[in-house]
Amino acid sequence: MRLWLIVAAAGIGTYGIRLSVMVFVHHSLLPRTARDALRFVTPAVLLAIILPAVLYAGDPAAFDAGPGNERLVAALAAAAVAWAAKNTWLTIGSGMAMLWLLRWAG
């Protein structure tokens, strides 16, 4: 019962965070600087999720920015494809194929 209450509280709080500006506080009430800064959430969060997932490899995960890091090589190949083709499935396909190929060859 105690665990259910903990999960319920965490869930309500998380929902409150998601509702915050979409429902509770109108975005026009945010300071001008904050609204300007929000334009950069997307590029910031995307690379902040990409880089650790690519640069921390192995088990246990350790920082590796060298050419021996298969994820890094595969991600760079995928980035080139993303840039040229602007297609999500091609990007994923090329990245996964490159990763599996490097594993297989290595």
Next chain:
Amino acid sequence: MPPLSRRSEFLAGVRAQAPLLLGVTPFGMAYGAYAVKSGLSSGLAQAMSAIIFGGASQLVASRLIAQSVPGAVIVLTVLLVNLRHMLYSAALAPHVEHLERRWRWLLAYLLTDEAYATSITRYRRGDGAVYGHWFFLGSGLALWTAWQISTAAGVFVGAAVPDSWSLDFALPLTFIALLVPALTGRPAVVAAGAAGLVAVLGYHWPYGTGLLSAAIAGMLAGLLADRATGDRATGGEAAAP
């Protein structure tokens, strides 16, 4: 071009989410298996996916429950891990402000990293997105459904996809595809670079504070770069109307 219909926007949202499901499905199974192994009942493990609906925070909560950490600490930790959703809520708010309240309550429930990234990319296409909320709904609901089903699979069957397939790699790969159109100018590139740097440095910081700090650092860096160039038009997303 006439505006897309509700139905086609919804389906486009599902399609935009589909590549992310490749990575989410094994993640959901891993969570479900881990939660049960941590001593949660199968009902609670499953309920957490519906009530909290945030993968990283659910894993952390399971670990803390297994360690018998005080409830208040668990709740605060979950909220800290999920605090970045406030940024998503704020960034999406101008696009949903015209909707009825019940729509906004529904979409907020479905707000995740993945639903945010795909939906904001849709809104930024600049064609008005009259039925953009149907895209948001399709994207969010696709992820939600996959998350519930994969959790159940993990809870009752275990993590069946071998780690060696590296399907988790589908997440950064999809985000690479989404990052390209988001790099709209020098300030956006600076924002991404600063956030990436902080995220790498903060990889071992506890409770998701690395990602949260990275997002904030990126926003500040983007803002500074924007002010330095003095060219508003080269910023990230179009300023709120």
